[in-house]
Amino acid sequence: MTTIAERPMTPVIMAFLAAALWGIWWIPIRYLETLGMDGAWGSVAMNVGAALFAILWVLITRSTFQIGLSGLLGAALVGVAVSTYSVAITMADVVRVILLFYLAPGWGKIIEWAFMGRGWHWASTFTVAASLIGAWLVLGGELSLSGIGAGDFLAVLSGMTWAGGAALIFTGDRASPSVLTLVTCLSATLIGAGFIVLGAGTVFSGNATTWGSSIGALAGVVYVLPIMVLTLWSAQRLPPATISFLLTAEILSGVLSGVLFLDEPFGPMQAGGAVMILLAATAEVLKGLGEKDR
Numbered sequence: 577m578t579t580i581a582e583r584p585m586t587p588v589i590m591a592f593l594a595a596a597l598w599g600i601w602w603i604p605i606r607y608l609e610t611l612g613m614d615g616a617w618g619s620v621a622m623n624v625g626a627a628l629f630a631i632l633w634v635l636i637t638r639s640t641f642q643i644g645l646s647g648l649l650g651a652a653l654v655g656v657a658v659s660t661y662s663v664a665i666t667m668a669d670v671v672r673v674i675l676l677f678y679l680a681p682g683w684g685k686i687i688e689w690a691f692m693g694r695g696w697h698w699a700s701t702f703t704v705a706a707s708l709i710g711a712w713l714v715l716g717g718e719l720s721l722s723g724i725g726a727g728d729f730l731a732v733l734s735g736m737t738w739a740g741g742a743a744l745i746f747t748g749d750r751a752s753p754s755v756l757t758l759v760t761c762l763s764a765t766l767i768g769a770g771f772i773v774l775g776a777g778t779v780f781s782g783n784a785t786t787w788g789s790s791i792g793a794l795a796g797v798v799y800v801l802p803i804m805v806l807t808l809w810s811a812q813r814l815p816p817a818t819i820s821f822l823l824t825a826e827i828l829s830g831v832l833s834g835v836l837f838l839d840e841p842f843g844p845m846q847a848g849g850a851v852m853i854l855l856a857a858t859a860e861v862l863k864g865l866g867e868k869d870r
Contacts, residue, residue, distance in 0.1 A: 591810035591822040597803045599829025602670045604795045605662055611788035616771035619662030621792025623655075623768060626800040627761035628793070630754055639752045643759065646748025651756045651808065653741030655763025661734040662764075663771055668727025670834040671846060675714045676731035678824055678853045682707030683739035688815065699859040706856035713849030742819055745811045753809040760804055761796075824854060 608618035634641065643651070664673045682704045689696045711732075745756065811819055827850060 587810040587813040588822060590806045591814060591819050592825050594803050594806035594810065595823040595825035596829045597799070598807075598823065599674070599826040599831075600833055601662070601803075602665045602673075602830065602834065604792075604799060605665050606670075608788055608792050608795075609666060611791060612785040613788040613792060615666060615775065616659070616663050616768040617788070618666070618792055619659055620765055620768035620772065621789045622662075622796035622800050623658070623761045623764040625793030625796025626804060627758060627765055627796075629797045629801055630758040630761055634752075634754050634758060637754070639754050641755055643751040643755050644749035646744045647751045647756060648759060650741045650744030650746075650748055650811075651759035652763040653737045653744065654808070654811075655741075655760040655765075656767050657734045657738035657741060658760065658764040659767035659771070660730045660737065662768070664727045664730035664734060666727075668725055668731065670838055671831050672714055673727060673731040674827060674830040674834070675846070675849055675853055676711060676728055677735040677738070678707075678710075678827060682856055683736050687739055687743045702859045703856045706852045706859065710849040710852030710856060713845050713852060742811045745808065746813075746815060746819075750812060753805050753812075756808040756812075757801065757804040760808065761800070827854060 604622065605618045608621065613621060633639075661673070661677060664677075685700050685703045689700060807823075810822075814822070831850060
């Protein structure tokens with residue numbers, strides 16, 4: 577008898593649910609800022625809490641700490657993506673960061689073609705082209721590097737490292753989601769700590785408070801940990817471009833919540849960019865569905 581976890585649609589549903597939760601990631605980060613957790617401190621506190629609970633869970637369940645090199649590097653890269661994404665949210669408009677992160681389907685398509693032996697089709701070209709056009713629109717039609725801030729750069733870097741990490745997890749040996757989550761949270765913590773140390777006296781370092789650290793750690797357990805498990809479990813079962821497409825549901829929850837609750841600019845250019853990025857994420861999946869119907 578097929579279990580729920582073995583059903584083909586289960587990882588799709590789990591990834592979609594994770595995406596909806598990723599979309600409101602900015603809320604705890606911005607809230608922790610109000611508690612004095614500036615810069616990378618909020619991300620570090622949340623990932624420390626998630627990592628500590630993941631260690632406890634691995635010990636209680638006696639999970640085998642068995643993870644191949646690809647899975648280890650993949651989970652570590654996802655940790656880089658989580659940390660850079662969190663810091664980007666503190667430095668730039670939430671909607672802008674979310675949309676720039678979602679160049680990930682384009683990066684995922686390039687990685688699949690260059691390193692995984694997958695074919696390059698018209699949909700692949702459209703995916704990359706539409707992603708770049710979408711990014712250009714989100715940036716307000718700016719071609720000059722002077723218009724791109726550190727938060728924008730970190731958002732793009734986050735999408736790139738996420739795509740690379742997802743590819744490695746998908747192609748690597750199957751590992752326990754709890755172990756993958758632990759590696760991801762530890763990686764995110766180390767990268768966040770690096771921001772704090774290297775960015776002393778800048779927006780990366782900020783401050784930390786005891787109360788804020790406690791709230792951040794609690795958020796890591798009840799919010800970050802479930803998202804990580806859902807995302808990484810799905811990443812083991814879905815190709816990088818596919819899971820990046822499914823995670824674009826974050827655009828819906830993230831952009832809508834950002835526009836509704838934050839006083840951030842969101843005009844025709846940003847809306848057009850969001851549409852292009854969604855189209856980019858959809859193209860390859862629609863092509864695959866068309867081939868299955870033949």
